[in-house]
Amino acid sequence: MNIQIYFNNKFIELSSNDIQNSQNQAIKKSYLLNDNKLNFNKIIDEFLFDPSNDSIKIVFSDLNTLLELFKSKFYYIEAAGGFIEKDNEFLFIHRQGIWDLPKGKLEKGETIKNAAIRECEEECGIKQLTITKQLSSSFHLYKYKKGFALKQSYWFYMKSDYSKKLTPQIEEDIDEVKWFSKHEIETIIIKHTYYTIRDVINEALGIRAK
Numbered sequence: 001m002n003i004q005i006y007f008n009n010k011f012i013e014l015s016s017n018d019i020q021n022s023q024n025q026a027i028k029k030s031y032l033l034n035d036n037k038l039n040f041n042k043i044i045d046e047f048l049f050d051p052s053n054d055s056i057k058i059v060f061s062d063l064n065t066l067l068e069l070f071k072s073k074f075y076y077i078e079a080a081g082g083f084i085e086k087d088n089e090f091l092f093i094h095r096q097g098i099w100d101l102p103k104g105k106l107e108k109g110e111t112i113k114n115a116a117i118r119e120c121e122e123e124c125g126i127k128q129l130t131i132t133k134q135l136s137s138s139f140h141l142y143k144y145k146k147g148f149a150l151k152q153s154y155w156f157y158m159k160s161d162y163s164k165k166l167t168p169q170i171e172e173d174i175d176e177v178k179w180f181s182k183h184e185i186e187t188i189i190i191k192h193t194y195y196t197i198r199d200v201i202n203e204a205l206g207i208r209a210k
Helices: 040-049 063-072 112-124 182-187 195-205
Strands: 003-007 010-015 027-032 055-059 075-086 089-095 098-100 103-105 129-134 138-144 147-160 174-180
Touching: 003 063, 003 195, 010 040, 010 063, 040 055, 063 147, 075 112, 075 129, 075 195, 089 112, 089 182, 103 112, 112 129, 112 147, 112 174, 138 195, 147 195, 174 182, 182 195
Parallel strands: 003 138, 010 055, 027 055, 075 147
Antiparallel strands: 003 010, 075 089, 075 103, 089 098, 089 174, 129 147, 138 147
């Protein structure tokens, strides 16, 4: 399993696979870390601060160790959210001109499942949520204070039979909550959402990434 960490319109792929075995054509450079990992900071800094750099791949023998090393370099934030189904339609929120999935930061002492359900309820005004399975986490980097933050978002596939009117959480800049069919997701949402959300959609619906 590989992990993609997005930054704007490019990403870093963390992998324990052979450096020569990259399936993603967007990756222009690959780096093999040695055991002392001395070149790690230089690789990350070049990726972040040189706008001409493309997506890259970093390979180390242990993927979990590599991820923990990556986390240690940034201010680390955890969030959780849901991909919600009802009668073969799926719930999205519209925030700041982009279609998104409901999610938010974990509160102190809160489990990721409880956080995911709470955030979906708060942002969409929905109830009667049941988690059916956990999806892969998404990761993205963004500028934070004088440095960068790494957010890991935990995702859950949920179902609901809630039939009352949904209400967007206006104070979180959400102006619309809407159900979409799978076809509408493939033709509308995919073109107007974030890279991280595309990955969640593709996994949840079994869509082959393009």
